[in-house]
Amino acid sequence: MILQKLLRIEIPIIQAPMAGVQGSALAVAVSNAGGLGSLPCAMLGVQAMRQELTAIRGQTTKPYNVNFFCHAQPGPDARREAMWRQLLSPYFREFGIDASAIPAGPGRVPFSAAAAEVLEEFQPAVVSFHFGLPAPELLERVRRWGAKILSSATTVDEALWLEARGVDAVIAQGLEAGGHRGHFLSEDLGMQVGTFALVPQIVRAVKIPVIAAGGIADAKGVAAAMALGAAGVQIGTAYMLCAEATTSAVHRAALKSDAARVTALTNLFTGRPARGIVNRLMRELGPMNPAAPAFPLATAAIAPLRAQAESLGSGEFSPLWAGQNASGCKEVPASLLTRELAGALKYGRQHRDPGEAPQAACP
Template identity: 45%
Template sequence: MWKQTALTRQLGLSVPIIQGPFGGGLSSVELTALVSEAGGMGSFGAHHQTAEQIMQTVRAIRERTRQPFAINLWIPQADSERLQLDEAAFAQYIQPLQPFFDELGMAPPTLPEQFWPPYAEQVEAVLAARPPVFSFVFGIPSPDILQRCRELGIQTLGAATTVDEAVALEQAGVDMIVATGFEAGGHRVSFLRSAEASLTGTFALVPQVVDAVKVPVIAAGGIADGRGIAAALTLGAHGAQIGTAFLACQQSSASALHRQMLFSPQARYTGLTRAFSGRLARGIRNRLMDALQGYEASLPPYPLQYWVAGTLKAAALAQGRADLMALWCGQSAALLRETDAAALMDSLVAQTGEILDARRTGNG
């Protein structure tokens, strides 16, 4: 009974489980297809990809599965695509990171011509590729894009960190909503108010969103096992989105060092910081996060900080330095058990079924 919800019926899924999309190159075709083949919905974070790469990614996923999957993009906010800097301002911005570049024996990066591929080109590629689902964070696509999705048979999935954001998504015509609590790893994807003013926990957020909208609601944030899925469904959600547990699997594109850290005792201690990207995000507390804590007000905005910290991460990763790189991680890391995505899906389905079946029969 629990496997059949408004979400599974709308998407044609066997189980109401969605793999969260990972940006910055952490998603993989293999993981996306595996989750979809197992009856849930895999997701691929394509925020870092060019239009041609997005087309190639969709083709590669389709070669592995005919089941529903999602391609995820970030909606541009403010002037994130039109950041204007001169060399002097750039040098001043990266000064707090200079000691770490020196420690890793690398020269500081130079100002690039472009930080990320243009969103307009990315979204045109998504529309041309026609994935089953177009998911997005940090806002709402334009009415024209949403209308074109409807005409092409592409379902849309938006993320909300507040009830107001969920209502705005529904009013815009978005088909499904992820209600994401502050327990989630990675970026806080708020768009109506600041991320710091939108920190509601999953257990408080989900039932409020369910009461406020009529479209299917997916719970996210702090869910890593069947207990979390059962709780989400009990709160009225029509499905659960899981990020950190899938990121920790060998099929993700997270580095071996990152995956190792997700299973370490240190992963129990996460923090919200702007140090790694210029936007508020949750990761494992480490030396770099702590060192930049006092500089957050003066750090460069997104996407500059994301790009600069990314160059530092590449060098740190090459030297096995987990203390000097972003380690995205939700508050559920202590619950991680599986390192294989197929085994994780089996465990999630079995445990959720045991809990909800026992409750239904009065044996729980």
């Protein structure tokens, strides 16, 4: 029960932070059910973050996680932005959108001193990061109140890098996972592997607890990850149909359709590879297109296309983030789903010390 003791939770289930499809309600429900609920903060301004954290504090006394991105914010590139908008111009004409009236904007912001100041008011028990870690001085501010630090690794090298910088547990994000890839040491997607290949490799390489993420959608998947040495699992896609999620109507419809069986990594919606259900924009421009501006600047030009299409009931221009296994999506309360996900665990052998090799590993 290593992860439970570390994070002070009852069951080793972490609800993945999913910007754009959830707020405080989902995090509260999962934490109150004994797992670790998560609040994504990459798309929240300071005031919105304070409101969501206030809502969480008012509804649970259980530990919860707040999540931030750690990307380097790119400078404006007028030439690349113009090329991107030119590529999208047939769609702007189709929807009657004036491209010249679309403002540029970052869409998502990295962890900052202003965000750290807000967190200090609430002192969440867990803070997690994507795309590496923030600057040492910002990380130290988080550590001062005793928060446990988690971060995503997509390779063994990234896990070792994180361990060397003092994270308390590493999230092994397999290639199946929905949403943005967490890679940060290399942009070579050829280095990305599946969850059940990645987890035992990282378990052997590090001495800290490993949390499996990607393609895990039910209790059997949870048990399989634990059998490979994971101390817990992080699950996102399965929660997206829960009532507490804010998943849009078009996104919910896609998750419930046969389309959810076909996902791909795409940089069209933000500028960085992220896994989502294949739609018209991905088919026509190719899921990975070099014209897309650097993360997160691609978002601005896509936003009005998405809004127009969704107003007509279409998700063909929306980032329909989802993992490769949407079979666990259920329209049930998040608390019930959390308990179901943990239902197959037999608390015993799978809670080995993090440095101990998994039984399924080769000698």
